[in-house]
Amino acid sequence: MIEVTNLSKRYGNHLAVSDVSFTVKDGEILGFLGPNGAGKSTIMNILTGYLSPTVGTVKIDGFDILESPNEAKKRIGYLPEQPPLYLDMTVKEYLCFIYDLKKVNLPKHPHIFEICRLVKIEDVYDRLIKNLSKGYRQRVGIAQALVGNPDVLILDEPTVGLDPKQIIEIRNLINHLGKTHTIILSSHILSEIQTVCERVIVINKGKLIADDTAENLSKHFSKDHSLNARIMGPSKDILKLLSSINGVSTVSCLGSKEKDSYDFNIEPVESADVRRDVFQRLAEHNWPLLGLNTNELSLEQIFLRITDESDKDEDFDIGNIKPSKEAKK
């Protein structure tokens, strides 16, 4: 459906996107993940034909975005980072304008009203966009992308500026749309990507650094399960005891969160399960074990790790603010 090959975008000396390739299948929901300034929006702008790549090609349903732009653009609905709204129009006028602009062949008013119902903006249908709140504007932006019922939806941070209830609604809407559309959405909110997307692409400093399902990413990076334990007793002695257990590589005390007890982080050597030993040795000393849980890596931690790793072997600087070498040490 969407084929991106060797995409690069250069602004003067600044390489904003560097050799990114991926494909998106029909009906897939793909998440773009990356810190601010990673190049997510630039890639989306290139996919939709707003910007042209310095190198590389984008094909939508087999149509090259530069060679047959009209055919390709017909298939895309795009919500940019800032919803592209004419503030001096009412919601109705604006959506009718978009309808005419895209030369849609569906029955006009039923189609537009259906979209308004879907994104829940019927009650502001006749109001000036100027007077709408950020959340409503965002939803009008989504409505605009849906006009003409394009096969591909490209949504740049669709839930920014919405309240928690609206965020859940929009996520549900995206899930619903995902049944019939191919969707690419970007976010730097990881939980959002985790709940909505089947596949995740992680971008850092213009480079594609991971492309996998959310579960696989999580599995891949969580080989080394560390344990969190809350133990009642003298912290120094417990630390000594835990360190002496077979299979434990490092132990650190995380401080006290409950009265008379301390939290510890236990890093076992690879593939060792030390939970039984920990329990028995603590029981011998009569130091009650109040809690023990494995640290599943959340997408958040994976994200931090991946971006950290890619930062270490970077060979170019694209202007992100980063700690100096001394501070890292």
Place this chain on the structure above:
Amino acid sequence: MLAIFKRELKAYFVSPVGYVVLAVFLVFSGFYFSYMFSNGYPDVTFVFSQMFAITLFIVPILTMRLMSEDRRQKVDQVLLTSPVKLSSIILGKFFAALAVFALGFANTLIFQIILSFYVSLNWLIFIGNVVGMLLLGGSLIAIGLFISALTESQMVAAVGTFAISMFILMMDSLASTINISAITKAAEWISFSGRYNTFVSGVFDYSNLIFFVSVAAIFLFLAVRSLEKKRWA
């Protein structure tokens, strides 16, 4: 193109801009008409020749927000990612501005009708006047549209277009102060007022028609190119 034309035309009249422009045209043309009428001079040509300077002042206001405002509010993202050609975006906006401009001169038809009660008129001259005015306005709007496409700021666009209008207005007098015949000749050749006055005086010269149409076409083309260039920058 039609969608953009309709949207822009409407935008002129949801903001005061359209009304201000029309009001200025009506006030000045009405003033010149009453002056002409009270002096017993039965020809609207006088109104048209006097409106040349007013046109130069008013066009920058018509064109200043055409392209720059889209860019500032990032609406250009939806225009440029829709299945429309760049040229139809530009032409839609151009014709919307031209339509408001033409509306500003609709009242000269009323003047002409009033006059027709008193004297027998040569309607061909009147049509020539209107065509001349539209050509002048069209070429100035194209210039303004191009300048508006270069910047995100309405003010910069307005001042830039205004400067060019002033230059056009002063060109004839400037050229006459320079004693180099080549420059004087060149200035005479591109003189908007000279060519416009030929129309107004009732002479329909094809070279003038082609001149104004070419100016408009060149600047509309440049506006399209500046949109295209932005994608590669």
